[in-house]
Amino acid sequence: MTKLFSNLSILILVSLMVACTQETIPAPEALLCESDYQNHPNHAAYEQALQQYVSNSSAPGSVIGVKKYQEQEWVGAYGASNLEHQTNMEVCTPFRTGSVTKIFTAVIVMQLYDEGKINLSSTVAAVLPSISNDIPNSASMTVQQLLNHTSGLRQPTDDDINYQLTVINNPDYIGSLDARKRLEQYIYDEPLKHNPGEDSYYSNAGYWLLQLMIEQITGKTLQQNVEERIVEPLGLTNTYLEKRTDTDVSRGYNFSGQLLKDVTIWDRADSDGDPSAGIISTAADLLLFGEAIFKGNLVSDTSLALMKTTTSFPSCNGDCGYGLGIESWDTGQNLGYGKNGSSIGVDANLIFFPEQNTTIVIFSNFGGGNDKSVIDVLLGVE
Amino acid sequence: MRSFLLFLMILVPAISPVIGQYAMPLKAGLLVEQISLPTFQDYGSRLGHGFTLGTNFTYKEKVKSALLQTADFHIIYHEEYGTSFMLSSLFDYSIRPGKLNMDIKLGPGYMLFNHYTSLYSQGDDGYEEASRLQGKFVGLISLSCSYTIGSIRPYLAYTTYFETPFINTYSTLLPHQMVELGAYFTLHSK
Numbered sequence: 001m002t003k004l005f006s007n008l009s010i011l012i013l014v015s016l017m018v019a020c021t022q023e024t025i026p027a028p029e030a031l032l033c034e035s036d037y038q039n040h041p042n043h044a045a046y047e048q049a050l051q052q053y054v055s056n057s058s059a060p061g062s063v064i065g066v067k068k069y070q071e072q073e074w075v076g077a078y079g080a081s082n083l084e085h086q087t088n089m090e091v092c093t094p095f096r097t098g099s100v101t102k103i104f105t106a107v108i109v110m111q112l113y114d115e116g117k118i119n120l121s122s123t124v125a126a127v128l129p130s131i132s133n134d135i136p137n138s139a140s141m142t143v144q145q146l147l148n149h150t151s152g153l154r155q156p157t158d159d160d161i162n163y164q165l166t167v168i169n170n171p172d173y174i175g176s177l178d179a180r181k182r183l184e185q186y187i188y189d190e191p192l193k194h195n196p197g198e199d200s201y202y203s204n205a206g207y208w209l210l211q212l213m214i215e216q217i218t219g220k221t222l223q224q225n226v227e228e229r230i231v232e233p234l235g236l237t238n239t240y241l242e243k244r245t246d247t248d249v250s251r252g253y254n255f256s257g258q259l260l261k262d263v264t265i266w267d268r269a270d271s272d273g274d275p276s277a278g279i280i281s282t283a284a285d286l287l288l289f290g291e292a293i294f295k296g297n298l299v300s301d302t303s304l305a306l307m308k309t310t311t312s313f314p315s316c317n318g319d320c321g322y323g324l325g326i327e328s329w330d331t332g333q334n335l336g337y338g339k340n341g342s343s344i345g346v347d348a349n350l351i352f353f354p355e356q357n358t359t360i361v362i363f364s365n366f367g368g369g370n371d372k373s374v375i376d377v378l379l380g381v382e
Numbered sequence: 383m384r385s386f387l388l389f390l391m392i393l394v395p396a397i398s399p400v401i402g403q404y405a406m407p408l409k410a411g412l413l414v415e416q417i418s419l420p421t422f423q424d425y426g427s428r429l430g431h432g433f434t435l436g437t438n439f440t441y442k443e444k445v446k447s448a449l450l451q452t453a454d455f456h457i458i459y460h461e462e463y464g465t466s467f468m469l470s471s472l473f474d475y476s477i478r479p480g481k482l483n484m485d486i487k488l489g490p491g492y493m494l495f496n497h498y499t500s501l502y503s504q505g506d507d508g509y510e511e512a513s514r515l516q517g518k519f520v521g522l523i524s525l526s527c528s529y530t531i532g533s534i535r536p537y538l539a540y541t542t543y544f545e546t547p548f549i550n551t552y553s554t555l556l557p558h559q560m561v562e563l564g565a566y567f568t569l570h571s572k
Contacts, residue, residue: 021461022514023499060502060509083502083509162423168556169417170426171462253502257547259512260502265462344552368551 023265025084028247033092040074042066045381050076053374059347059366060253060260061089065283066378067291069357075283081250081365084262094238094249094280095363096267097348098341101241101279105207106147106325107293108214108225110303117217120144120306120324127213134188135209141196143213146206147324148311152192153205157270160186171269175243179208179275200313200320207276222275230298234288239281243273249280250365252345263345263367271343283361286350290338290359294352308337333376336360343367353379409436409537411564415458419557420542430460434562438474450474452487458560461498464514466545468493470522481530483537491520493545518545528566535566 037043050064061079075091112118118127124146125132125139132138137152145151156163163186167174177185183205193201211222218225223241231239252267253260271277281289292298299307307324321327329336329351338351338359345367352359356379364370415430436454443449456468470491477484495516502509526539539562548556 021459021465021498023462025500080508083511084500161419162425164553165418165557166426168463169460170428173426173428254552255550256501257516257518257550258503259516260504260509261497261549262499262501263549265499344549 023262025082025251025262026245026247027085028082028087031090031092031248033090035075035091037074037076037091040072042074042381043076046074046378047076049374049377049381050078052377053362053371054078056371056373057364057366058255058260058368059364059370061093061250061365063089063091063093063095063283063361063363064374064378065287065359065361066381067287067359069291069295073284073287075287075361081248083251083253083260089250089365092238092282092284093363094246094282095348095365096249096252096271096277096341096343096346097279097281097286097350098271098277098343098346099204100281100286100339100341100348100350101271101275101277102207102325103289103293103339103350104226104230104241104279105210105214105222105275106307107298108222108229109143109147109210110299110307110324111229112214112217114300114303118143118213120147124209128209128216131183131188131212134183136189136192137196143210144324145196146210148200149202149206149320149322150198150200150311150313151196151203151206152194152199152201153187153203153209154190154193155201155203155205156182156186157204158202162186167266167270171265175269175272178273179211182274183208183212198313199315200311200322202322204274204276208274211275223273226279230289233298234285234292236281236285236288239279239285239289241273241275241278241280244280246280250346250363252343252365252367254345254367267343267345267367277341277343283363286361287359290350290352290361294337294354294359331372331375334379336375351375406569407438407566408569409438409454409564409566410434411537411539411562413456413458413560413562415460415558415560417460417463417556418559420559428461430458430463432456432458432466434564446478448474448476448478450476452489456560464498465496466493467496468520470520470543472522472524483526483528483530483535485524485526485528485539487522487524487526487541489522491522491543493518493520495545518547520545526562533567536564537566538563 054062063077065075067073077089077091079089081087081089081093120143124141141151187205226241251264254263310323311320336351336353341348347364347370349362411434418425434456438450438452441449452472454470458466472487472489474487495518497514501512503512522543524541528535528537541560544555546555
């Protein structure tokens, strides 16, 4: 019996040693953010709005950017981007943008539409015949429906507990799946939420299919398309889709009980490299991107009008708010167009307000809900 | 930590009669665990692993059944999630046709969970790094069968349990399932 307890003691000791295994968070490199935002004429008012936004939030840090058309942009940062190393949030700190990525993917599709290389009424079966048998109703599911969330495809991130728990159980596995493998694993042969075009159901999976379409039509990866069609023409300096080890990207946080938990490992697994959620960018880059879209510098006026046209179904009590890759954003006082991206640990927003000719970017490294009333405050600054 | 002490205050009286018994029933087993619903679906082919030590106290015993209370300690290591040090005390209804025992168990537990990722608490100057050990409550349901062979009783158990809190705004509960293989034996005080 003594030997048994001795063996058990060794087992317990080994287990306690293993229990010390912890994530090593590499220290960020020192970001050099050259800017003269403090000389912006509205610096004081915007800075005050940023302070108010952060004080109303549980986020360790935030970045806000504002750009009025043909005027110099303003970007402000507050708090910490990486609590492990107590790294200050900087105006050039990159963020995971979550579903803001859908605008990038949609812009490329609309550019292909402008070039006559794809029709919005083309079906999945016609564009991707090799997988037509794997997607229910692929013969009646159109490119437009994939873009505006009316295809009826599921949303594994929200409605598939198998997917959600796999992100927690094995983030390495989920992170290793590209769009095609995610489709195989979570979409193929799965029943649709509704018949294509008959209702609205938000789905990242539509954008997984759009990536396959873009790559088939252009013969280039989605990442190459993002670089050649958006990043290089606009001169964006820190925007990318591919998976990188980038220690400067803001960490993501959420509450577990009363404690704030670093949840970056799950955000990275779920979104990095993904055509619906994988773009990493800075506020300044997104301001340029947003203004370029809504001023018609990336797509034709016809395409822009189509992108801004939102769907309407009884299930949404009228306006569902989703256009092609973008959504309408009604603050109650102001109407804008853009996209919110929410992940477990990050909240990102890119919104253009036509009446004020103003683009706003809001980043927060807290995924537990953030007050958006700061938008009206920012728009009210003269 | 206060809730952990509260749990001990409940657990210790529950198992204390066992301490005074002449023959103390013990169990030891190895386990595999997965963050998942109770299912055979593949959740990315990753399994946690660990071991269990435990004992039980018999409330009532009949010829072919018994009502017991268990007291188990588990250490479960799950890569990229964390390590659980879990105490549980389940009500156990045991059916005993001959040498075969079949048990259904239900009850609460408490775990000190050592997070793989960092935790922070609000301090005077913003968020500060906190201990990665977090107290969590657990609810467990377990099915097991065992067979008496001489002085030991090998067992196989399947358990599903939920821990809370998890991530407040997404899900306060996180489900796990666990399979244990081990043996019961009796520790004689003399």
